[in-house]
Amino acid sequence: MDLNLLVDLFGYLSIIVHGCTIVAQSMTIGGALFLFILALPMASKIGPQVAISTARMAAWAAFALVICEAATVALQASVLMATVDLSLLDALGATSAEAGLAKIGAGLVLSALLFAYGTAAPRVPVLLLALVELVAATMTTHAAARLDDQAVLLAASFLHQLGAAIWIGGIPAFVSALGTVHDRTGWLAVGARFSRMSMVGVACIVVSAAAFTFYYIAAPDALYGTAYGVMAMAKAAMFVMLLALGYGNFRAVERLKAGSDVAVPRMKRFAEIEIGIGFSIFFAAASLTSVPPSVDLVNDRVSWHEVVERNAPVWPRMVSPQHDVLALPALQAKLDAEAAAQHADHADAAFVPGAGFLPVRNAADIAWSEFNHHWAGVFVTLIGLLALINQAGVRWARHWPLVFLGLAVFLFLRSDPEVWPMGDEGFFESLRDIEVLQHRFFVFLTVAFSLFEWRVRVGGWKSSWAPKVFPLLTAVGGAALLTHSHAISNVKDALLIELTHTPLALFAIAAGWARWLEIRSDGKLSRVAGWLWPVFFIVVGLILLDYREA
Amino acid sequence: MQKISRRILAISLGVAMLLPLSRKAEAHAILLESTPAIDGSVKPGPSAVHLRYNSRIDRARSRLILTRPDKSTELLPITTEGSDDVLTSQIDLAAGHYSIRWQVLAVDGHITRGDIPFTVEAR
Numbered sequence: 001m002d003l004n005l006l007v008d009l010f011g012y013l014s015i016i017v018h019g020c021t022i023v024a025q026s027m028t029i030g031g032a033l034f035l036f037i038l039a040l041p042m043a044s045k046i047g048p049q050v051a052i053s054t055a056r057m058a059a060w061a062a063f064a065l066v067i068c069e070a071a072t073v074a075l076q077a078s079v080l081m082a083t084v085d086l087s088l089l090d091a092l093g094a095t096s097a098e099a100g101l102a103k104i105g106a107g108l109v110l111s112a113l114l115f116a117y118g119t120a121a122p123r124v125p126v127l128l129l130a131l132v133e134l135v136a137a138t139m140t141t142h143a144a145a146r147l148d149d150q151a152v153l154l155a156a157s158f159l160h161q162l163g164a165a166i167w168i169g170g171i172p173a174f175v176s177a178l179g180t181v182h183d184r185t186g187w188l189a190v191g192a193r194f195s196r197m198s199m200v201g202v203a204c205i206v207v208s209a210a211a212f213t214f215y216y217i218a219a220p221d222a223l224y225g226t227a228y229g230v231m232a233m234a235k236a237a238m239f240v241m242l243l244a245l246g247y248g249n250f251r252a253v254e255r256l257k258a259g260s261d262v263a264v265p266r267m268k269r270f271a272e273i274e275i276g277i278g279f280s281i282f283f284a285a286a287s288l289t290s291v292p293p294s295v296d297l298v299n300d301r302v303s304w305h306e307v308v309e310r311n312a313p314v315w316p317r318m319v320s321p322q323h324d325v326l327a328l329p330a331l332q333a334k335l336d337a338e339a340a341a342q343h344a345d346h347a348d349a350a351f352v353p354g355a356g357f358l359p360v361r362n363a364a365d366i367a368w369s370e371f372n373h374h375w376a377g378v379f380v381t382l383i384g385l386l387a388l389i390n391q392a393g394v395r396w397a398r399h400w401p402l403v404f405l406g407l408a409v410f411l412f413l414r415s416d417p418e419v420w421p422m423g424d425e426g427f428f429e430s431l432r433d434i435e436v437l438q439h440r441f442f443v444f445l446t447v448a449f450s451l452f453e454w455r456v457r458v459g460g461w462k463s464s465w466a467p468k469v470f471p472l473l474t475a476v477g478g479a480a481l482l483t484h485s486h487a488i489s490n491v492k493d494a495l496l497i498e499l500t501h502t503p504l505a506l507f508a509i510a511a512g513w514a515r516w517l518e519i520r521s522d523g524k525l526s527r528v529a530g531w532l533w534p535v536f537f538i539v540v541g542l543i544l545l546d547y548r549e550a
Numbered sequence: 551m552q553k554i555s556r557r558i559l560a561i562s563l564g565v566a567m568l569l570p571l572s573r574k575a576e577a578h579a580i581l582l583e584s585t586p587a588i589d590g591s592v593k594p595g596p597s598a599v600h601l602r603y604n605s606r607i608d609r610a611r612s613r614l615i616l617t618r619p620d621k622s623t624e625l626l627p628i629t630t631e632g633s634d635d636v637l638t639s640q641i642d643l644a645a646g647h648y649s650i651r652w653q654v655l656a657v658d659g660h661i662t663r664g665d666i667p668f669t670v671e672a673r
Contacts, residue, residue, distance in 0.1 A: 014660075072659075079661055083653060084613045094611055096659025145579075145605035145657040147635055290660060292580045296604035 017071050019286035023279055024065035025103075025137055025161070028110065029130045030169020031058025036123055038193045039177065046186040050177045051119040057173055059114030065133070066107040073100040099139040106132040134161055142216070142293060149215055156211035163204025164285075166197055168242075168278035175271045178264070184256060187264050191253040198246055205239070215295070222294035225301035227495055231288045234482055234502045238281045238509070245270045245277070269521045273513045280479035280509055287482065300491040302499070310496050316374035316545045317367060326417055327362040332424060365417075366549045372414050373547040379407040381541030387534035390457075398457040401470075404450030408443045415439040442477075449473045467519050471533075475512025481505040493549065500547050504540055511536035579656040580604050586650075586668035592643075594670050599626065599639040601666075605656045606634040612654040614639055619646035626650070645672040 031054055039051035077091035091097065110129040113121045138144070138161065143153035177190045216228065223229040248270045252263035324333070386400035416439055417423055419430040430436045453470040482505040514533035518526050585600040586592045599614065614626040614637065626639040637654065648670060653663040 076659060076661065080611055080655065083661075084611055084655075086611060091611070094608055094655060094659070095657050096655075100659075140659045142605075142658060147606060147633075289658075292604055296580055296582070 013075060014072065015283075015286050015290055017068055017075065018289065019283035021065065021068040021072060022161075022164075022282040022285055024061050024068050025133060026165040026169030026282065027061035027172055028058055028065050028107070028169070029133060029162070029165035030167075030171075031055075031061055031173050032110075032114075032126050032130050033166055033197070034058075034170045034173040034177075034194075035119070036127065037197060038190065039173070040119060042189050042193065045189045046177070046181050048119070049180050050190070053176050053180060054173045055114050055118045055121065057176065059111050062107045062111035062114065066104050066111065069100050069103045069107065073097050073104070076100075095144065096140045099136040099144075102136040103133055106136070134158060134165075137161055142289060152211065153215055156208040156215075159204045160208035160212070163201045163208065164278075164282070165201075166204065167201030168274070168281065170194065170197060170201070171271055171274050171278060175268065175275065178268050178271065187267075188253065188256045191249065191256060191267060195246075195250050195253055202243070202246070209236075209239075216293035218295045221301065221304065222297075224307055224499065225303065225495075226294040226297045227291045227498060228288065228294045228297070230495065230498055230502055231284055231291065231482070234506060235281055235284050235288070237506055238277050238284070241277050241510070242274055242281070245274050266521065266525065269517060269525075272520065273516060276475055276513055276516070277509065280475070280482065283479050284482045297491075302492055302495050306492070306496065307499060310548055311500070311546065313546050314548065316377065317370045318374065320371045320414075321364040321367045323417055323422055325362075325364040326368060327365050363550070368414075368417060369549055370547060372411075373544050375410060375414075376407060377541045377544030377547070379403055379410070379541075380544060381538055384534045384537030384539075384541055387537065388531070391530055391534060399454065401450045401452075401454035401457060404446050404453075408446040408450065411439065411446070412443045415443075445473065445477075468516070471512045471515035471519065473512075474515065475509050478505045478508030478510075478512060481508060497549060500543060504543050507536045507540045507543070511540065579607065579654050579660060579662045581652070581664055581666075584666055586666060588666050589668065591669040591671050594643060594645055594673055596640065596642040599637075599641055599650065601637040601652060603635050603637075603654065603656075605658070607637060608655040608657055609637060612637060612652070615651045616641065617649040617651065619648065643670045645670050 035051060035054045035058060039046070039054045043051055073092070076094070076097060077088060080086050080091040080094070081088060092101065106129045110126060110133070113126055113129075135158065138154055138158045141154075141157040143150060143157045146153055174190065174194045177194075178187065181187055181190055212232070217223060217226075217232060223233055249267050252267040252270075255263045383400050383403045386397045386403065390397035390400060413422065416430065416433075416436045419425045419436055420427045431440065449469055452466060456467045456470070481501060511533045514529045514536060517529035518533065521529070580603065582602045582604055584602070585598060601614075609628055609630065612628065614628060616624045616626050618624070626641065629638045629640075632638055634657075637652065646669070648668055650666040650668070651663065652666070653661065655661050
């Protein structure tokens, strides 16, 4: 395999695997803490089943952590062996690989203890192994490679992951416990204690995030002027969403104490959404670990003036430039002409996918991309409007999911102009380019979920899971968009684009979970959520309509 | 059927999660300064290569490759002295356009790379 492609692929896969690792790690540690702080001590009030389910969940999470960590170490070692000609032993001698091996070892023992002994697993060894996981994970954070203030940053990284594990990692066990318990005393016991645990987790996150802001971001202009700052703000925005939901649960517990148990279903629904948003934060965190802290990026910061200038509303671009004036076709035509003049057998390719170089771009490419985003904005706004009309009771508007099919065809034709059917590059050859691969699969998924949702809307599909496809894919797509970056060599231009994509991602996540709430709850909450998500779609459409690359 | 459909849903979600992730990892360990400078020039004959990064680098697991004007490549030996954020080597070159491709492993486990095109001036 081409070595450059291997390093590209490593960068790409390592973010995904890292996101999964954080999820598994948090659920392992959060599950173990839930077991020993809540489920076991309160077993007399809530019954033994909560502890049994929690132990099983933590055991599986530890097993998943072993798999994720093994994948991380294997990926890194294979890239080092292939590109730096190291032996396996030398590759595994890297500090990060040693930390990974420690996590694998601790995870295996932890998983074995929890599977073998369940709720009788010995408390001290389990908690010590969880501590080993946390310390080893801290050795693969930014802090481990810092030259200055390393001790305080290592402590903050440790605290941050601990807080995330207590709170977000504990939520799946909390949701499971709410489903297992069937009486008011039980719900109250679970809700009240998890509320207090969550507060400790939130405190750990807030204190450590303050340290990161001070040492890694340092200046207010870095919040919008660097990729690290923008991603940190996106995490903060989702953290606020989580806090709002957490406050909703806190209120529900208060109502339970007052003698009303009508709030229990709401608590369950909110906690489900907390899992979704919490895991989105974990993937944003995985992406954040792969960009340099703001303080290191002294040049190439985006100024406030540039942000305002780029986002000032202008009329959308509804006419596309011609395909042959784009940079790659123009360059290919020039190379072909040169080859013909020299009587060469074949011309050099203007762009070799996967070779590790970014394709050339010109003004027409920018216009092409803006046109794509603006028409996508028209489609998405239309979807939001039709969904709103449908919500108001207009029956024919229930066919709105079919508009997604139009969007899919449009994206298939336009997203990668250098590729078949528009360009010279073959369909399969182009899939070596990770960005093209992503676009192609996105088109496939858009078609799939539009047909799903359409069948749900016209009443052809009565199963309970089918309506969940649309909100889940919307929310997951939004979370994935958070970590998307356009492969543009100019750091400033790439960041200005990211500044538009981040709110898009946040509104998509909000839209997905609002729709989820509409389906999963009833009464006023469901009605409000039902009106909210189409509005979020319209906002996404309007942001797309104002998108610019120059 | 219900079970299979659920599995399809789970797989779709998993794949969707993979979708728009991109090549950000290339930007992790950043080159703060270098000799030769990017697009800079050096005198012909022996000279030092000095690359400074924003993070601690695992030198034994990093590499420097010189590309000559005729596109042939040569592995540059990395010296072991200097602080943890620095890679150094030696070159002895005649006039022409060269490039150094660096690939580093940061201590936190991120592998990143970049290119330093430069010119060796004619005497």
